[in-house]
Amino acid sequence: xxxxxxxxxxxxxxxxxxxxFSKTARIKxxxxxxxxxxxxxxxxxxxxxxxxxxxxxxxPWKKVLExxxxxxxxxxxxxxxxxxxxxxxxxxxxxxxxxxxxxxxEPGDKRTLTYQQLHREVCRFANVLKRNKIxxxxxxxxxxxxxxxxxxxxxxxxxxxxxxxxxxxxxSADSIxxxxxDSGAIALVTADGAYRRGAIVPLKKNVDEALRGGxxxxxxxxxxxxxxxxxxxxxxxxxxxxxxxxxxxxxxPVPLDSEHPLYLLYTSGSTGKPKGILHTTGGYLVGxxxxxxxxxxxxxxxxxxxxxxxxxxxxxxxxxxxxxxxGATVVMYEGAPNWPEPDRFWKIIEDYRINILYTxxxxxxxxxxxxDQWVAKHDLSSLRLLGTVGEPINPEAWxxxxxxxxxxxxxxxxxxxxxxxxxxxxxxxxxxxxxxPGSATLxxxxxxxxxxxxKGNEVGPNVGGKLIIQRPWPAMLRSIYGDKTRYRQQYWxxxxxxxxxxxxxxxxxxxxFWIVGRIDDVLNVAGHRLGTSEIESALVSHARVAEAAxxxxxxxLKGQGVVAFVTVKTGVDASRGLKEELxxxxxxxxxxxxxxxxxxxxxxxxxxxxxxIMRRLLKEIASGAKVTGDTTTLEDFSxxxxxSESEE
Ligand code: WTA
Numbered sequence: 001x002x003x004x005x006x007x008x009x010x011x012x013x014x015x016x017x018x019x020x021f022s023k024t025a026r027i028k029x030x031x032x033x034x035x036x037x038x039x040x041x042x043x044x045x046x047x048x049x050x051x052x053x054x055x056x057x058x059x060p061w062k063k064v065l066e067x068x069x070x071x072x073x074x075x076x077x078x079x080x081x082x083x084x085x086x087x088x089x090x091x092x093x094x095x096x097x098x099x100x101x102x103x104x105x106e107p108g109d110k111r112t113l114t115y116q117q118l119h120r121e122v123c124r125f126a127n128v129l130k131r132n133k134i135x136x137x138x139x140x141x142x143x144x145x146x147x148x149x150x151x152x153x154x155x156x157x158x159x160x161x162x163x164x165x166x167x168x169x170x171x172s173a174d175s176i177x178x179x180x181x182d183s184g185a186i187a188l189v190t191a192d193g194a195y196r197r198g199a200i201v202p203l204k205k206n207v208d209e210a211l212r213g214g215x216x217x218x219x220x221x222x223x224x225x226x227x228x229x230x231x232x233x234x235x236x237x238x239x240x241x242x243x244x245x246x247x248x249x250x251x252x253p254v255p256l257d258s259e260h261p262l263y264l265l266y267t268s269g270s271t272g273k274p275k276g277i278l279h280t281t282g283g284y285l286v287g288x289x290x291x292x293x294x295x296x297x298x299x300x301x302x303x304x305x306x307x308x309x310x311x312x313x314x315x316x317x318x319x320x321x322x323x324x325x326x327g328a329t330v331v332m333y334e335g336a337p338n339w340p341e342p343d344r345f346w347k348i349i350e351d352y353r354i355n356i357l358y359t360x361x362x363x364x365x366x367x368x369x370x371x372d373q374w375v376a377k378h379d380l381s382s383l384r385l386l387g388t389v390g391e392p393i394n395p396e397a398w399x400x401x402x403x404x405x406x407x408x409x410x411x412x413x414x415x416x417x418x419x420x421x422x423x424x425x426x427x428x429x430x431x432x433x434x435x436x437p438g439s440a441t442l443x444x445x446x447x448x449x450x451x452x453x454x455k456g457n458e459v460g461p462n463v464g465g466k467l468i469i470q471r472p473w474p475a476m477l478r479s480i481y482g483d484k485t486r487y488r489q490q491y492w493x494x495x496x497x498x499x500x501x502x503x504x505x506x507x508x509x510x511x512x513f514w515i516v517g518r519i520d521d522v523l524n525v526a527g528h529r530l531g532t533s534e535i536e537s538a539l540v541s542h543a544r545v546a547e548a549a550x551x552x553x554x555x556x557l558k559g560q561g562v563v564a565f566v567t568v569k570t571g572v573d574a575s576r577g578l579k580e581e582l583x584x585x586x587x588x589x590x591x592x593x594x595x596x597x598x599x600x601x602x603x604x605x606x607x608x609x610x611x612x613i614m615r616r617l618l619k620e621i622a623s624g625a626k627v628t629g630d631t632t633t634l635e636d637f638s639x640x641x642x643x644s645e646s647e648e
Contacts, residue, residue, distance in 0.1 A: 011395050011436055011437060011438050011439070012436075013395075013399075013436060013437055014434050014435070014436055015402070015411070015412075015434060015435045015436070015437075016434045017411055017430060017431050017432065017433070017434065018409065018411075021384070021411060021430060021431050022431040022432065023431075024431075025297050025429075025430060025431020025432065026293065026294055026297055026431070027294060027297075027429045027431055027432040028431050028432060029431075029432055030432055030433060030434070032432060033429055033432040033433060033442070036445055037442075037443070037445055040445035040446040041446065041448060044064065044065065044446055044471075045063075045064035045065065047445060047446060048064050048065070048074075048286060048446060048474055049061075049064050051286050051289070051290045052064075052075055052078075052282070052286045054289070055080070055085050055089075055285060055286065055289060055325070056080060056084055056085050056088075056089045057075075057078050057079065057080045058079040058080055058081070058255035059077070059078060059079035059080075059255065060077075060078060061075035061076055061077050061078030061258060061282070062076055062077035062078075063075075063076040063077065064076075065472065067471075067472050069492065069496075069497045070487065070488050070491065070492035070497075070499075071478070071479075072283075072472040072476060072478065073258075073259050074258060074259070074280075074282055074283030074286070074472075074474045075258040075282040075283060075286070075474075076258065076259075077258070078257075078258040078282050079255040079256060079257060079258065080255065080256065080258065080281060080282055080285070081158070081159065081253035081254060081255055081256055081281075082155075082158045082262060082281055082284075082285050082321065082325075083122060083126075083155045083156070083158045083159040083253055084159075084253035085285055085289075085325050086155060086320075086321060086324035086325050087100075087115060087118060087119040087122060087155065087324070088119065088253065089327075090115045090327045091115060091116060091119060095115055095300070095327045096114070096115050096116045097114050097115070097116060098114060098115055098300075098327070098329060099112050099113070099114055099329045100113050100114060100115045100117075100118045100324060100329065100330070101113045101118060101148050101151065101329075101330055101331075101332055102303070102329065102330070102331045102332070102352055103147065103148050103331075103332045103333075103334075104331070104332075104333050104334065104348060105147070105195060105334045105335070106195035106196065106197075106198075106333075106334045106335025106336065106339055107195055111148060113148055115327070118148075118151075118152070118155075118324075120249045121148075121152045122152050122155040122156050122159060122251075123156075123159070123249045123250065123251035124244055124247050124248070124249050124251075125149075125152050125153060125156040125240075125244075126156035126157075126159040126160050126251045127247035127248065127249075127250075127251050128156075128221065128240070128243040128244065128246075128247055129156055129157065129160060129162060129187070130160060130251075131243065131246060131247060132187060132219045132221070132238075132243075133218075133219075134157075134160070134162050134186065134187050134219075135160070135161075135162070136160060136161030136162065136254060136256070136260075137161060137162070137163065137261070138162045138163070138185075138186050138187070139162070139163045139164075139165060139183045139184060139185035139186065139264065140153075140157050140162050140163070140164050140165070140185055140186070140187045140188070140189065141164075141165050141166075141167060141176070141179065141180060141183070141185045141187070141188040141189070141217070142154060142157075142164050142165070142166040142167070142188075142189045142190075143166075143167045143169065143171075143176060143188060143189070143190045143203060143206075143207060144166075144169065144189060144190060144191050144194075144203070144223065144310075145169055145191055145193075145194030145195070145201075145203070145225060145334055146169075146194075146309045146310055146311075146315075146332060146333065146334045146335075147191070147223075147225060147332075147334055148332065149189075149191070149223045149240070150166065150310040151310065151319065151320045151324075151332070153189045154166065154263070154310070154316070154320055155320070155324075157263075158262060158281075159251060159253050159254065160251075160254055161254050161256050161260060163183075163261045163262065163263060163264060164262075164263045164264075165179060165183050165185060165263060165264040165265065165266070165276070166263070166265065166310055166311050166315075166316065167179055167266070167311060168309055168311025168312060168591075169194050169196075169201060169203060169309070169311060170201075170311075170591045170592055170593055171206075171311075171590070171591040172206060172587070172588055172589060172590060172591045173206045173207075173209035173210040173588075174210070174538075174588075174589045174590070175274075175589075175590055175591060176206060176207065176210035177210040177211075177215065178273060178274065179266050179274070179276075180210065180211075180215045180216060180217055181215065181216075182266070182273070182274075182276055182481065182482065183264055183276060183481065184216050185216060185217060186216055186217060186218050186219070187217065187218065187219040187220070187221065188207060188211075188217050188219070188220045188221070189220075189221045189223070189240075190203050190204055190207050190220060190221070190222055190223070191203050191204070191222065191223040191224070191225040191226070192204050192222060192223070192224055192225055192226055192227065192228045192230045193225055193226035193228045193230075194225065194226070194334070195225075195226065195334060195335055196335060196336060197335070197336045197338075197339050198339060198340070200226050200228055202228070202230075204222060204228075204230040204231070205230065205231075207220060208231055208233070211233075211236075217236075218236065219236065219237075219238065220233070220236055220237045220238070221238055221239075221240055221243065222237060222238070222239055222240060223239075223240040223241075224239065224240070224241060256281055257281070258280070258281055258282030258283070259280045259281065259282070259283075259478070260280060260281045261278055261279070261280055261281075261478075262279050262280055262281045262284055263278075263279050263316065264276040264277065264278055264279075264481050265277050265279070265313055265316065265419055267313075267419040267420070267529055268522055268529045268530050268531035268534060269490060269520075269522070269531055273534070274531070274534065275480045275481075275483075275486070275490075276480060276481030276482070277313075277419050277420055277477045277480065277481075278477055278478050278479045278480065278481050279422050279475070279477060279478065280478050282474075283422075283473075283474035283475055283476070284321070284422050284423075284474070284475045285321065285325060286474045286475070287422055287423035287473065287474040287475025287476075288317045288318070288321045288322035288325065288422065288423050288475060289321075289322060289325040289326060290423075290445070291317075291322065291423045291424040291427075291444060292318065292322035292323055292325065292326050292328070293326055294429055294444070294445070295387075295413055295415060295424050295427050295428075295429060295430070295444070296318075296356055296358070296385065296387065296413070296430075297385065297429075297430055297431060298323065298326050298328050298356070300327065300328075301355075302328060302329065302355045302356055302384075303329050303330075303331060303352055303353060303354045303355050303356070303382075304323055304328050304329065304330050304331070304354075304355065304356045304358070305330065305331040305333075305348070305349070305352075305354045305356065305357050305358065306318040306319045306323075306330065306358040306359075307333065307337070307345070307357070307358065307359040307360070307363065308358075308359075308360070308389075310332075312419075312528070313418070313419040313422070314358075314389055314390070317422060317423055317475075318358060319332060322423075331348065331352055331354060333348060337363060337366065337367075338366075338370065341374070342367075342370040342371075342374045343374035343375070343377055343378060345359075345363075345367075346374060346375050346377065346378035346380060347378060349378065349380055349382065349383065350378040350379050350380065350382075353382040354382055354383065355382055355383060355384050355385065356383070356384065356385045356386075356387070357383060357385075357386050357387070357405070358386075358387035358388075358389065358415075359387070359388060360388060360389060360390040360391070360526075360527040361388055361390060361391050361392070361393040361394070361397055361527065361559065362390065362391065362526040362527045362557065362558055362559055363527075364388065364393065364397045364400065364401050365397055365556065365557050365559075366557060367400075367405075368397060368400050369556075369557065372404055375404050375405065380405060380407065381407065383405065383406060383407070383410050384409075384410055385410055385411055385413070385430055386401060386402075386405060386406050386410045386411070386412045386413070387412065387413040387414075387415055388401070388412065388413075388414050388415065389414075389415045389416075389417070389424075389527075390524070390527030390528075391517070391524045391527050391559045392438065392514075392515050392516065392517060393414055393437075393438060394438060395437035395438040396437075398412060398414070398437035398438055399437055402437070411428065411430035411431075411435065412428075412435055413427050413428045413429075413430055413435075414427070414428065414435070414438075414439065414440045414441070415427040415440065416440035416503075416513065416515050418501065419477075419529070420476070420477040420491070421469075421473070421475065421476060421477075421501075422475030422476060422477065423444075423473075423474075423475035424444055425443065425444055425447045425449070425469065425473065426440040426441070426442065426443050426444065426447065426449060426513050426515075427440055427441065427442075427444055428440075428441040428442070436512060438514065439508070439512045439513060439514050440513050440514075440515055441512050441513065442511065442512065442513070443513075446471075446473055446474070447469060447473055448469065448470040448471045449467060449468065449469050449470070449513065450467075450468055450469075450470055450498075451463075451464070451465040451466065451467055451468075451505050451506060451507055451513075452465050452466055452468055452495060452498075453465050453466075454466075456494075456495040456498075459506075461506075461507060461508060461509045462506055462507070462508055462509065463506060464504055464505070464506045464516065465504070465505070465506070466494075466495075466500065466501075466503075466504060466505075466519060467501045467503045467504065467505040467513075467515065468495055468498040468499060468500055468501065469498065469499040469501065470497075470498050470499075472499075476499070477491075502518055502519060502520045502522065503515055503516070503517065503518060503519065504516040504517060504518075504519045521533065521615065523550075523552040523560045523562060524552075524559055524560050525552070525555075525558050525559065525560050525561070525562060525593060525594075526557075526558040526559065526593065527559065528593055530562070530590075530593065530594050532549075532550040532551065532552075532615070533550075534590060534594070535548075535550040535562065535564065535586055535590065535594050535596070536548045536549060536550050536564075538585065538586045538589040538590055538594070539564055539566060539582060539585070539586060541585075541589065542581075542582060542585050544568050544569055544572040544578065545566055545567075545568060545569070545582070546567045546568060546569045546570075547566070547567045547605055548564055548565065548566045548567075549564070549565045549605050549613045549615065549618055550562060550563070550564045550565075550596070551563055551565075551615050551618045551619045551622050552619065552622075553597075553619065553622040553623040553624075554623055555597070561597040561598070562594065562595070562596045562597050562598075563596060563597065563598045563600065563618075563622035564582070564586075564596040564598070564599045564600070565600050565602050565605055565618055565622075566582065566599055566600065566601055566602065567601070567602055567603065567604060567605060568601060574601040579599040579601075582596070582599050583595050583596055583599060598622075600622075605618075606618065
């Protein structure tokens with residue numbers, strides 16, 4: 001890995017924040033950043049206590065942090081409600097009539113919800129939940145398109161202390177079922193369909209399939225989005241709009257313990273089934289509130305657009321909780337970036353006069369491919385700040401973003417974080433930290449990252465290693481739902497007391513972090529984490545498959561592509577038709593994002609003597625490279641030769 005890293009060491013360009021930007025920014029200079037950073041590390045209780053005191057607490061905390069590694073409690077003893085902080089606290093002043101959500105559907109329909117209106121809708125839906133016997137602590141699955149109702153449902157759960165678990169609308173019935181079983185959810189909120197590239201995604205049909213044969217789900221609340229014909233199961237299924245007729249808009253927020261669970265979000269790990277990442281209330285709110293404030297330098301007059309789907313952590317933290325806690329105006333868009341034409345994003349920016357755009361490298365690469373003419377058609381002069389998240393951005397894509405979208409005048413915040421971290425951890429502050437294309441730059445306040453070798457010793461400048469975080473931070477995950485052992489083992493056992501990110505990185509002579517990507521068996525496809533083992537399990541669940549190994553290979557557009565090596569059962573004809581069938585099989589079991597780009601049949605998979613599949617070799621084969629690494633532990637050398645030949 002180290003060789004890999006060192007060969008990329010050539011980026012020398014540095015972009016200083018402009019004087020104009022720094023002058024009005026909250027953090028105006030590198031010196032100011034360093035001063036505050038130092039305080040946040042030396043006196044974390046003082047620093048985080050001050051941040052937290054900008055929010056509404058129903059009972060004060062007694063202690064900022066209680067750390068019994070690997071279990072953290074933040075703002076111990078404090079009571080609050082996150083929906084009160086995102087809504088009610090903005091209703092006593094002029095923000096009450098400010099747009100909270102400017103929404104646009106893929107077909108072009110539009111809606112605006114002011115803070116007052118959003119508050120009302122959240123209260124009404126919270127009463128619908130109560131009417132349906134959903135109580136504090138119950139888990140509720142949300143499987144909706146990127147529409148305001150997703151935010152409304154999340155905030156309504158938070159208002160009564162129910163724990164939401166949002167499932168991205170691209171996931172299939174099997175994935176929904178797994179998540180229901182793991183979470184023990186009793187209710188599910190969905191829609192009759194979602195628009196995607198002009199077609200309708202049959203969300204409700206997927207739900208029906210997931211619930212077949214019975215689960216813990218007792219109620220399904222269905223929002224009418226597309227008007228499609230759907231099946232409504234008597235007693236179990238009810239319509240959102242009909243339920244609203246029975247409730248009023250009066251629903252006081254329930255004061256909850258600071259460590260009360262807010263949500264579960266399932267993400268891929270290197271082994272086994274998806275993990276339910278558990279986030280709690282007080283620390284998470286403080287984390288997303290303060291990163292939104294400092295990283296995006298959000299101000300009242302801004303229009304902020306995070307292009308993620310609410311189904312991912314980026315949507316949770318930077319469409320819903322972070323912006324609304326700051327009283328910001330967010331844009332939310334339902335559909336695809338290239339519908340009906342590849343300039344949809346630029347049209348939205350022009351139409352709404354968006355000031356801050358937060359998107360993903362995979363989208364930026366697609367825009368580059370679609371061509372600059374789509375960008376040139378639109379006035380993007382309202383933009384003042386750009387952001388990226390999800391994977392390393394290569395310096396040329398960064399330059400394109402800077403020049404073509406930012407007009408050379410907007411700082412870019414390349415924000416590194418994870419589902420587990422809850423909030424941004426390594427990032428530029430746009431008025432203070434000079435940026436280098438491809439680097440997430442420096443740690444956010446209170447975050448102490450390091451790069452270590454296999455033994456846990458810190459490595460020197462420009463040497464690659466594993467990225468760890470050396471102390472707890474407010475928005476960190478608290479556990480893997482129902483599995484403390486796995487939580488401890490996966491994140492905190494390799495380097496005791498330190499959080500293992502699973503990413504490789506190096507730090508340059510200025511202390512800037514350069515993230516290289518995952519070091520575990522997790523792929524990052526179009527900015528989304530997929531566990532290789534999950535895709536393998538889906539393949540092996542096919543009647544004709546004996547064994548499967550999945551690896552990533554570099555992909556210009558998606559960052560990583562999925563390549564599956566498959567051995568079939570004896571007597572099965574490994575045909576081209578079967579390849580297609582297997583690709584569809586994976587899509588049906590997990591979702592279209594996991595669909596292998598390529599399926600290769602092999603007589604056998606290369607294994608070590610202890611029976612471990614040698615993914616490193618498969619990776620080299622998949623990316624077309626000659627196998628150069630160490631093969632001395634390989635059980636059967638001839639397998640390698642045959643695998644290379646299996647390429648068409
Ligand atoms: C990758 C998304 C480089 C990284 C918020 C991480 C990044 C994984 C960046 C988490 C970045 C995210 N530069 N790599 N700015 N941001 N990553 O859980 O590998 O979907 O571990 O959270 O994405 O993905 P997740």
